[in-house]
Amino acid sequence: MPDPAQVFLAQVDAFNAADLEAFLATYADDAVVNGLGPDPVAGKEALRALYAERFTQRPLRCEVSALHEIGGRWAVAHEQVTGPAGTNELVAVFEVADGAIVRADMSARHPVA
């Protein structure tokens, strides 16, 4: 079973490759992601709808500057995510169970000057 850091990094690799299926494969079917918008994104199909559009946009890049794995359950990352509107810095907390992300909390985007 991959550990939380491995799952998280597979998710980042899939994001950077704009590989939607590989990206979604890192999430559990009932995963909940907070911080992408005003409301939580619940479920893999909702994530598919969101990221199918996101992955058509360029630039598309996530760089991880710090990663902590804790207790075989969490990965906490400091990331710089670049999209059409620029680069944002954020802190993300991923909870992983049975080799898939079940919950992710992204901090409010902080534009990088």
Place this chain on the structure above:
Amino acid sequence: MSDRTDPPAPRRALVTGASSGIGAATAVALAAAGCELLITYARDAEGAAATAAACAERGAAPRVARLDLRDPASIDAVLEEARASWGELHVLVNNGGICPYTAADEITVDEWDAVNETNARGTFLMLRGALPLLRAASGDRSVVNVASLAGQAGGVSTSVHYAASKGAILALSRTYARLLAAEGIRVNVVAPGPVESGITSQLGDARHDDLAAAVPLRRFGRPEEAASAIALLASPAAGFTTGATYDVNGGLRIDA
């Protein structure tokens, strides 16, 4: 009939200024006490990530949000995140703030405003904005505002605008303690003296050593020593305490 009892509902806590120092130590202490956490940072995302990791090691991975205490819209956004996540709040720790070391004659109007709007107004807006969430929670509810010895006795090493902002936090805390007591919402203050932190690291070695020598306990405090006081006041164990100021200053100020 079953002798099983449901585990107690988690206490939900919001801690500002948690990327380092007292705020980070407080987040870790509250995580160890079993709280669910939303922590905020102003600029140091990497520090916030480290705090989040330390909290997760204690069994509570927090949510993390960026907060500019000088910006009312940013305060609203963080409180909205707490509302959307939990719909209630048991503990609010207003720790975030800024502390420029500037000689009194050199403080500009803009810098005065920045310090007081961030520290004093930010604390007020967080507290006032959090009231619907505190009222929505059941059981013990606690606000802990982090002031400073500078706000009680005047700044020794710190600047006049910082001291004024912390004095304002003392006054608004006592006022809210009176306003909210009938609702069972407690408001207390922790007033640290010199504590090793990102703020005091701005002091040069000579000033640091002089100040440490002036402390009756002959040293700076550690962030964990302020955090343990905050965690106590945040807990139901302090359920009969409101309007109080808990000094963590190594004996620099001893009340009659």
